[in-house]
Amino acid sequence: MPIRRLLGETGEWMQGGGPHSQIVVSSRVRLARNLNGHAFPGWARKQERMQVLDSIRPEVERLPEMEGAYSVLSQDMTALEKQVLVERHLLSREHASKGVGSAVVMNRAQTISIMINEEDHLRMQAIRGGLQLAEAFELINQVDSALEARLDFAFHPELGFLTACPSNVGTGMRASAMVHLPGLVLSEQINQVIQAVNKIGLAVRGLYGEGTEALGNLFQVSNQTTLGETETEILARLQRVMEQIIEHEQNARLMLLQKKPNTLLDHVGRGYGILLHAYTMSSKEALNLLSYIKLGIDLRLFPEECRQPVDELFMETQPAHLQKGTRQKLAAEERDVLRAEIIRAKLRGFRAPDAAPLGLRAPDPGPAS
Numbered sequence: 001m002p003i004r005r006l007l008g009e010t011g012e013w014m015q016g017g018g019p020h021s022q023i024v025v026s027s028r029v030r031l032a033r034n035l036n037g038h039a040f041p042g043w044a045r046k047q048e049r050m051q052v053l054d055s056i057r058p059e060v061e062r063l064p065e066m067e068g069a070y071s072v073l074s075q076d077m078t079a080l081e082k083q084v085l086v087e088r089h090l091l092s093r094e095h096a097s098k099g100v101g102s103a104v105v106m107n108r109a110q111t112i113s114i115m116i117n118e119e120d121h122l123r124m125q126a127i128r129g130g131l132q133l134a135e136a137f138e139l140i141n142q143v144d145s146a147l148e149a150r151l152d153f154a155f156h157p158e159l160g161f162l163t164a165c166p167s168n169v170g171t172g173m174r175a176s177a178m179v180h181l182p183g184l185v186l187s188e189q190i191n192q193v194i195q196a197v198n199k200i201g202l203a204v205r206g207l208y209g210e211g212t213e214a215l216g217n218l219f220q221v222s223n224q225t226t227l228g229e230t231e232t233e234i235l236a237r238l239q240r241v242m243e244q245i246i247e248h249e250q251n252a253r254l255m256l257l258q259k260k261p262n263t264l265l266d267h268v269g270r271g272y273g274i275l276l277h278a279y280t281m282s283s284k285e286a287l288n289l290l291s292y293i294k295l296g297i298d299l300r301l302f303p304e305e306c307r308q309p310v311d312e313l314f315m316e317t318q319p320a321h322l323q324k325g326t327r328q329k330l331a332a333e334e335r336d337v338l339r340a341e342i343i344r345a346k347l348r349g350f351r352a353p354d355a356a357p358l359g360l361r362a363p364d365p366g367p368a369s
Contacts, residue, residue, distance in 0.1 A: 006070045007084050007324060011110030011127075014088070016311050018130015022298045023246050025178040025218065028089065029136040029235075030125040031144050032163045032172040036152040040164040041102075041117040049101030049117050056116050059150050060105045065112055065143055074102040080329070083320035085113075089127060089178075094118055112143065119164045120172075122147070131242055133175055133235050141231075160227065170227030175235055177242050182217040182295045183252030186267065193248055194219075201225060202241055216287030216314065221245065253299065268296035268353050276347050280333070281340040286317045293347075301353035309346045316342060 013026045034040060038052050061071055074082075074095070085091035090106055095118040102117040115123040124147075126140035154162040161172040168174070184190040194204045203224045206214045221242065223234050256264045271292035275281075290313055297307050315321055317339045323330050330338065 021130040024131040033122040087318040176222035
């Protein structure tokens with residue numbers, strides 16, 4: 001499949017839906033595997049990386065789950081194409097920097113992505129909308145089992161799967177959920193939640209993982225260790241924590257509705273006003289303001305039909321997605337102008353947030369301009 005066609009389609013997980021989708025954007029399970037008897041990619045010479053690539057790529061393409069998939073060598077992708085995949089969480093930032101000797105294979109639904117010669121020989125991931133950790137694991141576990149029957153993975157009888165990073169040794173699994181937590185942020189409870197999660201061996205990171213900001217009130221929660229626990233135990237623990245985070249976010253929103261409705265409406269209203277009338281908008285500002293519009297939809301301040309266009313804007317306003325549409329490289333200032341233009345066009349049919357669900361009265365500004 002040509003990359004232009006794949007990038008022109010919306011991935012299954014990006015269409016919303018799934019359990020607890022108002023708070024949990026997506027669930028992802030990633031497995032790290034290496035071939036026995038070969039150096040890890042970071043230590044391997046070019047010839048050995050090519051040999052590993054030639055061994056793995058055909059086996060991945062043969063999988064039933066990858067029928068009609070997009071398969072490409074890293075050196076055959078442009079920097080912009082790679083960045084679009086990073087923004088869709090189908091490619092890691094590290095893999096985006098790779099050249100000769102690396103590749104990626106993705107299915108058409110964009111629910112399975114397999115990176116070859118990233119930090120490990122194989123980084124396989126499945127991603128689903130909403131809280132579907134078990135379903136994501138089942139999907140990628142089928143892929144893993146099929147490849148394990150054809151490839152000789154590096155495995156130690158006591159340690160488990162061997163990986164380039166010691167923190168991945170064992171199951172080689174990273175399970176994570178991306179969550180939208182504006183209630184906890186606005187009620188200033190987010191730091192307490194993060195500290196509590198860290199104490200039980202889980203990590204809370206930003207939008208694109210380790211070392212990134214939590215833009216748009218979006219956070220990634222994942223397991224930190226893979227040694228000494230089974231996949232089932234890791235998933236069960238993360239599932240329990242996610243259910244608690246969901247409950248805390250719901251309670252925070254309820255508290256804001258009951259005790260600080262004007263503060264809540266002010267954030268939603270300011271977000272609506274700025275997005276509707278701004279003529280230049282940075283990516284960071286757009287995500288943060290769109291977060292409050294999304295919260296407003298969850299609280300019925302906007303009608304439900306507003307949800308899809310707002311969810312689309314979270315992705316469409318990312319830097320690489322903006323440039324993908326124009327098919328040319330844009331300077332930062334040009335991106336900011338285009339981003340604001342796209343947002344204004346999408347929100348033009350929105351009316352001002354309805355304060356009635358909060359028990360407040362707000363003047364009717366009339367139709368949006």
